[in-house]
Amino acid sequence: MLPISSDKIAEVIILARELDRAENEFDGFVDRLAEDEQAALVAVFWVGRGSFEPENLRDALNTATQEATIPTSEYLKGSPHLSDHLEAGLDALGIDPSVAEDDLY
Numbered sequence: 001m002l003p004i005s006s007d008k009i010a011e012v013i014i015l016a017r018e019l020d021r022a023e024n025e026f027d028g029f030v031d032r033l034a035e036d037e038q039a040a041l042v043a044v045f046w047v048g049r050g051s052f053e054p055e056n057l058r059d060a061l062n063t064a065t066q067e068a069t070i071p072t073s074e075y076l077k078g079s080p081h082l083s084d085h086l087e088a089g090l091d092a093l094g095i096d097p098s099v100a101e102d103d104l105y
Helices: 006-017 019-032 035-049 054-066 072-077 082-092 097-104
Strands: none
Touching (some): 006 019, 019 072, 035 054, 035 082, 082 097
16 A cells, blocks of 8 residues: 555646646645655656556665655656656556546546
8 A cells, every 4th residue: 555645646747747837836745745655656656667566666665765865856856757657657556547636626
C-alpha cells in the first residue's frame, strides 16, 4: 500500500500539466506533503518512468527516502513528462489514474 492517496497524486498530475501557470501552487502542494508521501510520489514517478518495476515498489520507496537531497517539488519539476510518468506509475501499480483525476474535476 502506498503511503499517499491516489487523490493526492492526481492533484500533482493536474498541477504538473499546468506548471507554467501553477508552479507556486505545485510547489506548495508538494512541499506540504509528509516526507513519506513525498517519497511515495517519487517512487510512483520512478515506476512510471521505468526506473523500477511495480513489484519493486518497496525498493523504490526506500531509495526515494534515502536519496532525497533536494526538495521533492524541485526534483519532480526537472522532468518534462512528469504527469505522464505519474499516470503510468499509477497504472502500473493497478490504480486507475483517470478515476482519481475525474474525482478532482
